[in-house]
Amino acid sequence: MSSNVVVVADWDIDGVVSAAQIVYSQEVVGKYPLDGKRRVFLIPSTSKTLPFIFNEVSSLNVSHLVLLDIAYSRDVMFFLKKIKSLNIYSIYIDHHISSFIYSKTIESLVDEFIVGKIPTAYLVYQLMNSLKISLTSRLKAFIEAANTIEGGKQKALNRKFIQLVIAVSKTLAHSRNREQWEKLIRWLSSPLPQTSMPFNINIDKFIEPQKNSEDLNLFANELALRAEKIFNVRFIDARKTRPRYRPSAIASALYRIFKNPVILLLNNKEDKSYIVVKSKDSTAYIIALELYRKGIAIDIMGHQTLSYTLLRDDVDINQVKNFIRNIILKKM
Structure with a gap:
């Protein structure tokens, strides 16, 4: 088993920003979840599609799995049991109500579990702060945007920027384009001062008012x-x-x-x-x-x-x- 990490996260902006923080922490800083810079594999999923990605996860031969922004369900339970049988160190961070209710069950299935009433991206951000990991300004801006969108917290953020982030989130949720999903995570987690977003698909229809x-x-x-x-x-x-x-x-x-x-x-x-x-x-x-x-x-x-x-x-x-x-x- 190689000392690498696989991150499984939701398609929306909360999942994307959460995943980007883990990638930054592991590949750029080399601090969490493993010491030293290691490769991070990325897989998008929802509670319902977890059973279909297990074979891919097991084929990666990783030592650590991080599950982000995926509401607990029976499918999640069976998935985590299979992960446990492979002796993969598992970390589960989420904010959905079902994960809060079944927290004791989850604690028996994973090695680390963080649940809270704030968006998953902000839970991960708090974890990064506790580890004294300083994130890029771009990543912080998207964390605040995700927190505003998911948690209803009104920050002094540009309205057009919030609309753009909402549009990106809806685009990913509707298209389920895995390549674009991973590109956005890699762009967010990069320490390089890039300016343009890695999107070549149309997000205008999600920014303009809907006809209905x-x-x-x-x-x-x-x-x-x-x-x-x-x-x-x-x-x-x-x-x-x-x-x-x-x-x-x-x-x-x-x-x-x-x-x-x-x-x-x-x-x-x-x-x-x-x-x-x-x-x-x-x-x-x-x-x-x-x-x-x-x-x-x-x-x-x-x-x-x-x-x-x-x-x-x-x-x-x-x-x-x-x-x-x-x-x-x-x-x-």
């Missing part, structure tokens, strides 16, 4: 009329509607209207009820976690500013509202 944005806003305004106020939170029962837009897009549009946390109640294709919570702070995270702990939710996903909670079939919606009211009271 006006329709989405109209739809959100119609839903807003149904909003029920629970302290500073707006609760909207939209189970009888069949929206043409992604639930996260609807919740975000509603958040822009109210400028306060939004809870959207919907039914999925199997006619199961679930709620989407959008907030600027960790309210979405807290509500999902508490509903799960109370046994009202049977599954949750998402992160601190956007969460999805699948409700029990027999749950009463008024009971859900009362629990949410108590959660908000406790938070206040």
